[in-house]
Amino acid sequence: MNENSIERLSKYKSSLQKLKTLGFLKVFSDNLADALGIQSAQVRKDFSLFGISGKKRGGYNVEDLLTSINTILGKDRIENVIIVGCGNIGIALMNYRGFVREKIKIIAGFDIDPSRMAKVEKIPIYTMEKLKDFIHAESVKIAIIAVPDIAAQRVADLLISYGIKGILNFAPIKLKSQGEVVINNVDLIQEIEKVIYYANAMDDDNGKES
Amino acid sequence: MNENSIERLSKYKSSLQKLKTLGFLKVFSDNLADALGIQSAQVRKDFSLFGISGKKRGGYNVEDLLTSINTILGKDRIENVIIVGCGNIGIALMNYRGFVREKIKIIAGFDIDPSRMAKVEKIPIYTMEKLKDFIHAESVKIAIIAVPDIAAQRVADLLISYGIKGILNFAPIKLKSQGEVVINNVDLIQEIEKVIYYANAMDDDNGKES
Numbered sequence: 001m002n003e004n005s006i007e008r009l010s011k012y013k014s015s016l017q018k019l020k021t022l023g024f025l026k027v028f029s030d031n032l033a034d035a036l037g038i039q040s041a042q043v044r045k046d047f048s049l050f051g052i053s054g055k056k057r058g059g060y061n062v063e064d065l066l067t068s069i070n071t072i073l074g075k076d077r078i079e080n081v082i083i084v085g086c087g088n089i090g091i092a093l094m095n096y097r098g099f100v101r102e103k104i105k106i107i108a109g110f111d112i113d114p115s116r117m118a119k120v121e122k123i124p125i126y127t128m129e130k131l132k133d134f135i136h137a138e139s140v141k142i143a144i145i146a147v148p149d150i151a152a153q154r155v156a157d158l159l160i161s162y163g164i165k166g167i168l169n170f171a172p173i174k175l176k177s178q179g180e181v182v183i184n185n186v187d188l189i190q191e192i193e194k195v196i197y198y199a200n201a202m203d204d205d206n207g208k209e210s
Numbered sequence: 211m212n213e214n215s216i217e218r219l220s221k222y223k224s225s226l227q228k229l230k231t232l233g234f235l236k237v238f239s240d241n242l243a244d245a246l247g248i249q250s251a252q253v254r255k256d257f258s259l260f261g262i263s264g265k266k267r268g269g270y271n272v273e274d275l276l277t278s279i280n281t282i283l284g285k286d287r288i289e290n291v292i293i294v295g296c297g298n299i300g301i302a303l304m305n306y307r308g309f310v311r312e313k314i315k316i317i318a319g320f321d322i323d324p325s326r327m328a329k330v331e332k333i334p335i336y337t338m339e340k341l342k343d344f345i346h347a348e349s350v351k352i353a354i355i356a357v358p359d360i361a362a363q364r365v366a367d368l369l370i371s372y373g374i375k376g377i378l379n380f381a382p383i384k385l386k387s388q389g390e391v392v393i394n395n396v397d398l399i400q401e402i403e404k405v406i407y408y409a410n411a412m413d414d415d416n417g418k419e420s
Contacts, residue, residue: 006407010400011384036384073403074410081402092302093398098382102399104406141409144402166409168402172308174221174246182408186401188303189312190220191394192291192354192378193283196314197216198392199351199376200284 005046006073011036012043013069020062028059078103082140084155085147086111086125089170089188093144094120106144108134135162142166149173156183215256216283221246222253223279230272238269288313292350294365295357296321296335299380299398303354304330316354318344345372352376359383366393 015035019027029047033040047054052068054060070076081099083090086109093099094106109125126134134140143164147155152171157178159167166182169175172190177183225245229237239257243250257264262278264270280286291309293300296319303309304316319335336344344350353374357365362381367388369377376392379385382400387393 006404007400010397010403014382014400037386073407079406088302088305092298095298096398098399099402102403104399104402142402142406165412166405168405172224174224176247180412182405182412184401184405186396186398187220188306188396189308189314190217190224191396192309192314192352193220193312194216195376195378195392195394196289196352197283202375202390202392 005049008036008038008042008046009050009069009073012046013066013073016062016066016069020066024062026059027062027065029054078105079142080105080107080138080140081142081144082107082134083109083144083146084111084128084131084159085145085151085171086113086120087146090144090146091120093146093170094123107138107140110134131158132162135159135164140164142168145169145171145175147171215259218246218248218252218256219260219279219283222256223276223283226272226276226279230276234272236269237272237275239264288315289352290315290317290348290350291352291354292317292344293319293354293356294321294338294341294369295355295361295381296323296330297356297358300354300356301330303356303380304333317348317350320344341368342372345369345374350374352378355379355381355385357381
């Protein structure tokens with residue numbers, strides 16, 4: 001049950017949802033393998049690892065498979081999430097409609113700057129002073145950090161001390177996991193730098209060839 | 211020169227910039243290894259792979275190392291980037307100050323909806339009809355896709371046909387690379403799902419133990 005298999009499970013789910021929308025009832029490991037660009041043996045191995053079984057020649061029932069995967073991913077219930085840092089990225093995530101579909105609900109934002117407090121409809125934004133009480137009152141386990149890098153570690157430490165168990169960090173600094181807390185760092189600068197590097201490398205190669 | 215080594219190079223750079231800000235002149239492979247949570251042998255292997263050399267016991271000069279890494283990453287010049295899709299995520303990326311520091315310049319946004327066309331200061335937003343001419347006139351090679359998933363593949367095909375060589379995709383759909391074009395998919399839903407899954411898994415484990 002390593003990180004990659006969870007990532008693939010999430011991708012299977014995404015493909016299955018599309019198949020379901022298109023009216024498909026059955027799916028084969030080959031179909032999912034094609035959608036993800038992997039081998040069908042890998043698909044079967046993943047499913048077997050998570051205790052999902054299909055008929056040998058009959059494939060999998062799309063609906064059943066979705067239910068199983070959602071249960072494994074903890075998506076059979078709504079997950080309440082808070083965002084700390086309500087700048088551009090934070091506000092964009094608050095307004096991101098994709099989360100709703102996946103039963104991820106941003107229930108509040110927190111920021112040190114009160115002037116930011118009227119930008120999002122339906123989601124309240126509070127001052128940092130309310131963070132602790134809110135986390136306890138709502139039993140929040142998951143938080144998104146979208147503060148500047150200089151504040152990120154301090155915010156992470158606070159969140160962890162208040163009982164947060166999982167953090168998605170958008171600040172461009174690698175936060176270190178502590179104890180039994182999961183931290184996933186998404187570094188937007190690094191992601192675009194990778195694209196730039198490889199695009200330039202390809203362009204250079206073409207230059208040499210011609 | 212695999213993907214991981216480029217990613218590490220980007221992380222070394224980030225650590226080096228912080229060391230530089232703090233006034234450090236020299237750095238050892240052990241320092242960088244600690245910062246990234248890897249072995250120092252890996253650091254030396256990466257540098258050797260990219261032709262960066264240090265003194266055996268004297269470590270590396272921070273400034274020289276930064277210059278070398280920036281040259282490798284193509285960061286010795288400003289990279290012009292466009293964004294297609296000026297919804298919340300697109301606008302947030304346009305306003306993201308971190309890119310400026312890394313010599314990544316968002317020079318224009320494109321959207322089918324003209325009502326979105328006054329949201330960002332300093333960066334013009336055009337209709338999709340102007341996409342082709344703009345890419346050609348400005349010799350743009352890198353684009354960010356932030357449109358809804360249903361439109362993403364069509365936008366990617368367009369961009370590639372207009373000469374774009376690298377795409378960072380934020381639409382929650384895996385776009386397939388074609389020919390000599392690099393596509394990096396950042397799926398925000400998957401990133402938060404990973405956090406939720408592991409946080410819940412940890413919580414379950416604790417429940418069982420107590």
